Amino acid sequence: MSAGSAPLGVGIIGCGNISESYLARAALFAGIEMRAVADLDASRAEARAAEFGLRAETVEDLLAAQDIDIVVNLTVPAAHAEVTRAILAAGKHAYSEKPLALTLEDAKGLARAAEAAGRRIGCAPDTFLGASHQESRRLLDAGAVGRITHGTCHVMSAGMEMWHPNPDFFFLEGGGPVLDLGPYYVTQLVNLIGPVRRVAAMTGMARDTRVIATAPRTGETIPVETPTTAHALLDFASGAQITFSASWDVPHHGHRNVELYGTEGTLLPQDPNFFGGTTEIVGPDQDVRSFEAADHPLSVVNRTTRDRRPRADYRSVGLADMARAIQTGGPHRCAFEMALHVTEVLEAILCSGEEGRFIGMTTTCARPAPFDAAAARSLMPEGAVAA
Numbered sequence: 602m603s604a605g606s607a608p609l610g611v612g613i614i615g616c617g618n619i620s621e622s623y624l625a626r627a628a629l630f631a632g633i634e635m636r637a638v639a640d641l642d643a644s645r646a647e648a649r650a651a652e653f654g655l656r657a658e659t660v661e662d663l664l665a666a667q668d669i670d671i672v673v674n675l676t677v678p679a680a681h682a683e684v685t686r687a688i689l690a691a692g693k694h695a696y697s698e699k700p701l702a703l704t705l706e707d708a709k710g711l712a713r714a715a716e717a718a719g720r721r722i723g724c725a726p727d728t729f730l731g732a733s734h735q736e737s738r739r740l741l742d743a744g745a746v747g748r749i750t751h752g753t754c755h756v757m758s759a760g761m762e763m764w765h766p767n768p769d770f771f772f773l774e775g776g777g778p779v780l781d782l783g784p785y786y787v788t789q790l791v792n793l794i795g796p797v798r799r800v801a802a803m804t805g806m807a808r809d810t811r812v813i814a815t816a817p818r819t820g821e822t823i824p825v826e827t828p829t830t831a832h833a834l835l836d837f838a839s840g841a842q843i844t845f846s847a848s849w850d851v852p853h854h855g856h857r858n859v860e861l862y863g864t865e866g867t868l869l870p871q872d873p874n875f876f877g878g879t880t881e882i883v884g885p886d887q888d889v890r891s892f893e894a895a896d897h898p899l900s901v902v903n904r905t906t907r908d909r910r911p912r913a914d915y916r917s918v919g920l921a922d923m924a925r926a927i928q929t930g931g932p933h934r935c936a937f938e939m940a941l942h943v944t945e946v947l948e949a950i951l952c953s954g955e956e957g958r959f960i961g962m963t964t965t966c967a968r969p970a971p972f973d974a975a976a977a978r979s980l981m982p983e984g985a986v987a988a
Contacts, residue, residue: 727919804954
């Protein structure tokens with residue numbers, strides 16, 4: 602953001618679990634200022650507003666507020682497209698949680714709405730901007746492992762009902778591990794090796810009901826209406842071929858989240874669901890070299906997760922990067938075009954699983970610009986990393 606520019610006012614629609622992360626981390630960035638929250642459940646909005654010293658609004662009042670420039674859409678996935686359209690119609694820029702939409706058709710409709718409104722759309726995830734992932738990007742761009750030819754990508758667990766207090770929507774249409782977690786992993790692959798050319802997949806579910814394991818609904822049975830396991834082949838425009846597995850039917854496994862196999866070595870990035878960590882390279886001699894972007898501000902551990910692991914969490918950095926771009930007229934990294942392409946890839950995985958055929962992509966995108974330590978610091982006021 603240029604010197605002297607006032608921060609852009611931000612409002613949030615949807616005050617569920619993820620809203621806490623956005624609200625807590627937004628203070629780390631100089632270009633945005635959280636001002637109001639809204640939710641269909643007024644009590645949830647009031648609780649979040651009181652927690653962070655903000656206004657609690659109705660959705661309609663937040664969209665009409667003159668001090669709100671960008672609205673962050675944190676509603677359930679099935680409502681993402683509808684709410685983003687409403688944000689644009691109100692003359693606000695929109696930043697959506699993933700996925701951008703449930704279908705490519707809905708996502709393309711958002712492009713038309715944004716053009717008509719003269720406003721921008723940004724979309725999570727922004728974890729690929731984290732220090733570890735940017736170090737992986739730097740190493741790949743420098744040719745540290747040669748040309749990527751193959752790889753694997755795994756995001757698998759026992760399921761969201763094991764920890765989430767209200768996991769119902771994860772197992773309905775618009776949920777499932779492909780649409781819920783797939784955006785982190787496919788976005789990271791696009792960041793590292795570029796767009797996808799075609800997809801083939803098999804999908805299924807281990808059972809048609811799940812039992813909630815956490816209070817206050819412990820023991821309650823909920824229905825499953827969407828695939829909970831997918832095995833996909835992603836054929837990239839670069840020529841790389843990646844095996845992608847997403848599942849909530851796996852009690853335990855020993856797979857790394859991402860492994861990329863190059864002509865000169867193997868690159869082992871960190872989990873794309875988080876920002877920090879160490880990248881490893883293993884050459885033909887089996888020597889393991891570790892690379893950590895220690896000088897990158899998004900490498901600093903600033904929270905402990907529910908499983909008591911220390912993590913670097915900088916959700917809202919993509920939002921701040923978009924705010925900078927709005928003010929300067931440049932591109933933002935959590936770009937609509939990339940989110941549109943990722944949406945098509947995820948939809949194709951599910952469609953291929955139903956139809957048993959390869960599906961070619963009709964969209965493409967450029968890789969986002971690298972986000973080095975200097976770029977990250979430029980978005981953060983002095984001392985913000987330690988907050």
